Amino acid sequence: MSEARQTDTTAPELLVSQEDGIGRITLNRPEIRNPLSLDFAEAMNAALDQLEDDPDCRVIILTGNGPVFCGGAQLGSVLVIEEVDMDWQYLVLRGVNRMIKRMRALDLPIIAAVNGPAVGGGASLALACDVAIAAPKASYYFAFGRMGASGADMGCTYLLPRLVGTMRASQLMLTGATVEAEEGRELGLFTEVVPADQLRAAAERTAQAMIDASPRRATAFTKMALFRGETMDLESCLEYEMIVQNYLFRGDEHKERLNAFLNRKR
Known part of the structure; x- marks a missing residue:
């Protein structure tokens, strides 16, 4: 069993830890609906860097503290105030x-x-993850268009169509829909x-299944192959997969697991 570790991240926006190979990042401003901000983004980037640099960490679980996953940009913040200096925004x-x-x-x-609810940019935050599991009160709310801003925010126009198709993504974003x-x-x-x-x-x-797999x-x-495959044609994907497999086939981890599998078959 690996030792539980707490990162040195002191920002109140996040709680970050790692135990038994599972990193945990918890959005930790429930009193204001776990909003997005520059401080949050910087803390999140630092947490991702630290967990990736931890050799014992194998997978990350991202969640929110309180009833809301992420409320998106905090109303009145520099993300949405018109008068704020454009360079800062x-x-x-x-x-x-x-x-x-x-x-x-x-x-x-x-x-x-x-x-719970993932609102505006909070929906993009969840969509940027590799897997998403929901409690019954979870929802995506594509909301920025309702405030006169573009619904095309934080990669949503890249992420959402790849999951639901362009036509359905258009319907959700152009109507400011809520998806329960x-x-x-x-x-x-x-x-x-x-259940919650x-x-x-x-x-x-799911995290343990990934670790075991x-x-x-x-x-x-x-x-990486899945990520790159989103923008490559089939020929490029096949070439990239061949390079990756050739590299991994030469590694000790592949040889050890192959030998273990063959020994079980005997």
Whole structure:
């Protein structure tokens, strides 16, 4: 059993820890609906860096403290105030966008345990994860258009169509729709919906299944291939997969697992 570790992240926005190979990042401002901000994005990027640098960490569970997963941009924050200096607003948006890119490119898979509403950019935060599991009160609310801003925010126009198709993504974003948990599961936005008191356990089961399925390096290459495959044609995917497999076939981890499998068959 690996030692439980708490990161040195002191930002109140997040609680970060790692135990038994499972990293945990918890949005921790429930009194203001776990909002997005520059401080949050910087804390999130630091947490992702630290967990990726931890050799014992194999997978990350992302969830929210309280009834809301993530309330999106805090009304009145620099993300939404018109009078704020545009250079500062651009800096904030770049910081938040870097967080989304970091999540997608991270070596470790991320499981979103969506405990409640994921609003606006909060929906993009969950969509940027590799797997999403929902509690019954989880929902996605594509809300920015209702406030006169573009619904195209934090990679949503990249992430959502790849999960539900362009036409359905257009319908959801252009109408400012709310997608409840069961509908989200039917659309492929959640892999499963479980009772609220079983959400943590369900996320941990999926995390453990990922840990058991393959070594960390193989998991990282699988995630990378999936990420790159979103923008490559079939020929490029096949070429990339061949290079990755050739590299992994030469590694000790593959040889050890292959020998163990063959010995079980005898």
